[in-house]
Amino acid sequence: MDLKNLIWEQEGRVVLVTFNRPKALNALNEETMNELAQVIDRVESDDTIGALILTGAGEKAFIAGADIGELQALKTPMAAVAKARRGQQVLARLEALGKPVIAAINGFALGGGLELALACDIRLAADSARMGLPELTLGVVPGYGGTQRLARLIGEGQAKLLIFSGRPIGAAEARELGLVEKVLPAGELLAEAKKLAAGMANCAPVALALAKGAIHAGLDMELDAGCSLEAHYVGMITTTEDFQEGMKAFFEKRPAQFKGY
């Protein structure tokens, strides 16, 4: 991978990727989105990796949005469509990763930065973090899935409140809305993210991928159809060696050593 705007650090089965464009508060330019696509490919294909954490360099910003300079330079409506679709496709691949992705929101998560966090499985926020979708105050529309994922996560009315006002909110209010799962003192954010990620990375990889897939698919299904899908995943998982290992380890009172098949 050729990374200029992202820092890749692997500790055991957990990879920490830091968005690192300090002069632009880690704003997402095209180059960074292309590098994120490379990171997703690597996390997806590398069996030594069980979980991914995303965070921002510095204390001020997680990601302060898509790069406004690149937006300003868009020449035609179809160029804007292509840019939005490209970003949406990268975030859809992030969301579909068969491994847990945690956003460690260390500061401003605005516009495309919050949209990227919405494509993660779990959002942890520093108590100093502020987040929102200010696009309408710039004369833009959220274009990396924010209108879709925010309404699904916090409800139509609250999503409209945030998008129509463009107002950033603090971490405590975000927690109340269910926009983030946990709020921590800034100094504890990464340690907590790494602890959670390490625990998840030690679960049976195929079982985690199937559980994540069932949750995602089930959101668009009738309850019984979703339960039927879940039941078939239970059937599938019993054909793995990890299924045998998990049960055996339980009775032998030792941690399971999962292999991912």
Ligand SMILES: C/C=C/C(=O)SCCNC(=O)CCNC(=O)[C@H](O)C(C)(C)COP(=O)(O)OP(=O)(O)OC[C@H]1O[C@@H](n2cnc3c(N)ncnc32)[C@H](O)[C@@H]1OP(=O)(O)O
């Ligand atoms: C499809 C998705 C669309 C979108 O995401 S649209 C963009 C949505 N994001 C925003 O609207 C946030 C834009 N940024 C801000 O509002 C402010 O920044 C902050 C509130 C985050 C911080 O304000 P302060 O502390 O005064 O810092 P500062 O001087 O504004 O920013 C420091 C440097 O960072 C650059 N920068 C900040 N955000 C972006 C961005 N999103 N794209 C490109 N550059 C950005 C600035 O220009 C400046 O640079 P220099 O020091 O050269 O003046």
